[in-house]
Amino acid sequence: MxxxxxxxxxxxxxxxxxxxxxxxxxxxxxxxxxxxxxxxxxxxxxxxxxxxxxxxxxxxxxxxxxxxxxxxxxxxxxxxxxxxxxxxxxxxxxxxxxxxxxxxxxxxxxxxxxxxxxxxxxxxxxxxxxxxxxxxxxxxxxxxxxxCGHFFDWSPEFLHIWPKEKRGDILDDGETKFSTSxxxxxxxxxxxxxxxxxxxxxxxxxVQSFCTSQNELAKAFEKASGSKFNWSNIKSEEFEREQKPLADKGSAEATEELVWILGALYSNWEDRDTFAMKLLGLENEDLDAAVQKVLSQ
Ligand SMILES: NC(=O)c1ccc[n+]([C@@H]2O[C@H](COP(=O)([O-])OP(=O)(O)OC[C@H]3O[C@@H](n4cnc5c(N)ncnc54)[C@H](OP(=O)(O)O)[C@@H]3O)[C@@H](O)[C@H]2O)c1
CATH class of the missing domain: 3.40.50.720 (NAD(P)-binding Rossmann-like Domain)
Known part of the structure; x- marks a missing residue:
């Protein structure tokens, strides 16, 4: 029914x-x-x-x-x-x-x-x-x-992007694709x-809104804001080794950092058997438009 x-x-x-x-x-x-x-x-x-x-x-x-x-x-x-x-x-x-x-x-x-x-x-x-x-x-x-992957428009800081300060972090070579919604x-x-x-x-x-990489995101934020950002490179293995003991001791901040890594490096849904975009009648969204919206929030 x-x-x-x-x-x-x-x-x-x-x-x-x-x-x-x-x-x-x-x-x-x-x-x-x-x-x-x-x-x-x-x-x-x-x-x-x-x-x-x-x-x-x-x-x-x-x-x-x-x-x-x-x-x-x-x-x-x-x-x-x-x-x-x-x-x-x-x-x-x-x-x-x-x-x-x-x-x-x-x-x-x-x-x-x-x-x-x-x-x-x-x-x-x-x-x-x-x-x-x-x-x-x-x-x-x-x-x-x-x-759904990381919430894309909840807060750019969650994705390690600080638009007001025109800076952000990129894990490893920034090329890994991840789904985000x-x-x-x-x-x-x-x-x-x-x-x-x-x-x-x-x-x-x-599901996803798009499957993107941190490098693509970096370009999209620079394009939408019309200015260059300062991107810092973070080596994920080292960062993980630093944050894990802190998270184990109860640090909510460190736990969030680990979630950031997992969502950015291990969350490409496009090859999953139950990737359901077509089944659910959903379409990818436009990354540039979504970034523009985040910047205007
Ligand atoms: N993919 C991502 O990036 C991401 C990020 C964050 C969260 N999530 C997931 O999204 C889902 C929602 O998370 P959220 O962060 O939106 O949740 P949230 O903001 O913590 O949810 C708060 C809501 O839950 C209600 N609530 C809290 N405790 C309750 C209880 N014991 N009984 C009944 N209602 C209760 C609150 O009611 P009152 O208004 O009455 O207090 C409020 O309406 C979760 O599955 C979470 O894991 C995903």
């Missing part, structure tokens, strides 16, 4: 608003689930319903709140594992057709290199394993995880998955 009613959890984060926008654009009826103590404003577009749930999202309360819903999309931080497991358990109990977890990775969380460098990514595979188990045990329940493209991908539930059932799908 076609998916119509969608619950979104995490509508007020970095990614949530883009997904909400795309779901509405796709004609879905959206209900935002949020914690009773949430302080975020809930000033969503007309037609969006809001359900306040006791802070720790108890399964029995979720079961009641999910009545009549067809799908759940979670855009909380990926580290919010427990809340995802409870939502999935409740979803399976009420016969939710599709669960999209807070995956949306910069990199492929099932790669050994990724799990070794940033153990946090194991949590994403644990959620996928749980969803697989639920799907095996419940006829109606199914899941799809979306992996705008938040709007991730939103479109999510809506498209819900429109094609059969084709995307119980799998990880890979």
């Amino acid at each position: 076609a998916i119509k009613n969608v619950v979104l959890v995490g509508a007020d984060g970095k990614l949530g608003p883009a997904i909400l926008h795309a779901l509405l654009d796709g004609g879905f009826k959206v209900t935002v689930f949020k914690r009773a103590s949430s302080k975020s404003p809930s000033n969503y577009p007309d037609g969006v319903s809001v359900a306040k749930i006791t802070d720790d999202f108890p399964v029995d309360e979720l079961v009641k709140a999910l009545h009549g819903q067809d799908a759940i999309v979670v855009t909380t931080a990926g580290s919010q594992v427990d809340v995802q497991l409870r939502l999935a358990e409740a979803g399976a109990k009420v016969g939710i057709q599709r669960f999209i977890p807070a995956d949306f990775g910069s990199c492929d969380s099932s790669m050994a290199k990724v799990q070794e460098l940033v153990p946090l990514y194991k949590q994403k595979t644990e959620v996928r394993d749980y969803l697989t188990d639920l799907a095996n045990k419940n006829d109606k329940f199914a899941w799809t995880a979306i992996v 705008t938040l709007a493209q991730v939103g479109r991908a999510t809506a498209a998955v819900l429109k094609k539930p059969d084709e995307t059932i119980n799998k990880v799908v890979y």
Whole structure:
């Protein structure tokens, strides 16, 4: 049966608003689930319903709140594992057709290199394993995880580019290609998955706005801003060796540096079996236009 009613959890984060926008654009009826103590404003577009749930999202309360819903999309931080497991358990109990977890990775969380460098990514595979188990045990329940590469337009600093200071970092020779997605493209991908539930059932799908290299990005930022940048070269192996012990001691900054490396050097989705651009009816975006937009934000 076609998916119509969608619950979104995490509508007020970095990614949530883009997904909400795309779901509405796709004609879905959206209900935002949020914690009773949430302080975020809930000033969503007309037609969006809001359900306040006791802070720790108890399964029995979720079961009641999910009545009549067809799908759940979670855009909380990926580290919010427990809340995802409870939502999935409740979803399976009420016969939710599709669960999209807070995956949306910069990199492929099932790669050994990724799990070794940033153990946090194991949590994403644990959620996928749980969803697989639920799907095996419940006829109606199914899941799809979306992996999109680095968010391109979240913040250029995340990609080690500082436009105001006209400088940036480039790993190794800067030629490695990587997939990266705008938040709007991730939103479109999510809506498209819900429109094609059969084709995307119980799998990880890979999407992008473009597959580019750091050298191409450097040129695009210089072209769009009309000025030369100062690019520093970073040797990825050395940088990784420096950052890993700091990340292991709990430095969020060092963890983010390792994620940057993984997304920039190990995340080309174009040759993946489940690279889903065509399947989902998505097209690559124009790099120059996307850079221009980032600069104007
Ligand atoms: N590919 C990339 O470059 C990249 C970068 C960043 C994130 N991501 C991924 O994108 C997804 C979304 O991440 P994000 O950074 O956008 O998340 P985020 O900003 O941390 O999400 C915040 C949202 O989650 C809600 N929330 C937080 N804890 C909750 C809980 N316990 N129960 C219910 N709601 C809760 C918040 O509600 P309130 O408003 O009520 O506080 C808010 O709406 C994740 O899968 C993440 O791994 C990918």
